[in-house]
Amino acid sequence: MGSRAADVAALQFTQRLAQRCARAGLVTISGGAKGVDREAMTAALAAGGHVLGVLPGDLERAALEKTFRKALEDERMTLLSPYDPGARFTVWSAMDRNKDVYALSDFGVVVSSDFDKGGTWAGALENLQARWVPLFVRAGPGTLEGNPRLVERGGIPLNLEDLEGASDWGTWLRRKSTVAGEAPSFPPEQSDLPI
Numbered sequence: 001m002g003s004r005a006a007d008v009a010a011l012q013f014t015q016r017l018a019q020r021c022a023r024a025g026l027v028t029i030s031g032g033a034k035g036v037d038r039e040a041m042t043a044a045l046a047a048g049g050h051v052l053g054v055l056p057g058d059l060e061r062a063a064l065e066k067t068f069r070k071a072l073e074d075e076r077m078t079l080l081s082p083y084d085p086g087a088r089f090t091v092w093s094a095m096d097r098n099k100d101v102y103a104l105s106d107f108g109v110v111v112s113s114d115f116d117k118g119g120t121w122a123g124a125l126e127n128l129q130a131r132w133v134p135l136f137v138r139a140g141p142g143t144l145e146g147n148p149r150l151v152e153r154g155g156i157p158l159n160l161e162d163l164e165g166a167s168d169w170g171t172w173l174r175r176k177s178t179v180a181g182e183a184p185s186f187p188p189e190q191s192d193l194p195i
Contacts (some may be wrong), residue, residue: 002042006035009142010112013160015043017109022049024136029054031097032062033077033119036111045071055081056097057089091119099132107173108135109158113146121146128154129149134177136138 018028018040028044032053041051047147048074051071055062059081063072070130071077082100098119102108108127114122127135128150137150139157151157156176 006039006112007142010036010138011039012140014039014111016160016164017111018043018049019047022047025049026050026058029101031056031094031101031119033094036120037071041077045076048071049076051077053077053079054097054101054104055079056094057081057083057087058084059085095122099126102127102132102193105133108133110135110147110150110155112138112139112144113150115149116143118146121150124150124155125153132171136173136176 014036021028022044027038027050028040029052030040032038032041032055041053044051045068053062059079062068062079063085068077072079080110081087082094082097087093102123108124110120110124115121124135124137124146127133135150135155136158137147137155139147139151140159146167147155162172162176
């Protein structure tokens with residue numbers, strides 16, 4: 001999850017995270033919005049991974065996009081929406097579908113969030129309050145103000161060294177979320193976890 005107006009550092013982090021997940025066999029689950037969401041989908045597919053896009057509307061139009069046609073045909077991408085396939089995007093539907101993204105995931109990752117505004121902030125805060133899944137938050141210099149504020153509220157800091165340091169990404173995520181006090185939402189022996 002992340003801002004539509006993400007900066008270069010946020011997009012590079014997203015690319016590396018999505019590539020790492022693809023190499024580990026983890027499914028990238030995204031809301032499909034411009035910016036971080038779209039970058040995660042594109043990078044995961046380019047690295048040979050699988051993607052699940054949970055769209056807030058315009059499902060029919062998205063399914064016909066040239067950008068993702070090959071991935072859909074190759075069954076490496078699935079698009080779905082909690083709304084009618086012909087329903088148009090609305091701000092309300094985008095905010096509402098965030099809970100579906102979290103509900104389908106074993107982990108959440110916020111790459112870039114404004115503080116106290118926007119869909120990324122609202123969805124992450126709702127997840128933290130409901131404790132649906134452990135929430136990782138990009139940490140370090142240059143992040144938007146919402147990122148450290150989400151860590152203060154229980155998000156688990158995630159930095160570039162974390163992305164490169166673990167050989168078994170699924171195990172690392174489980175361990176890190178358990179150490180941070182979150183109860184994983186999956187059996188400990190499961191290794192092919194979507195993110």
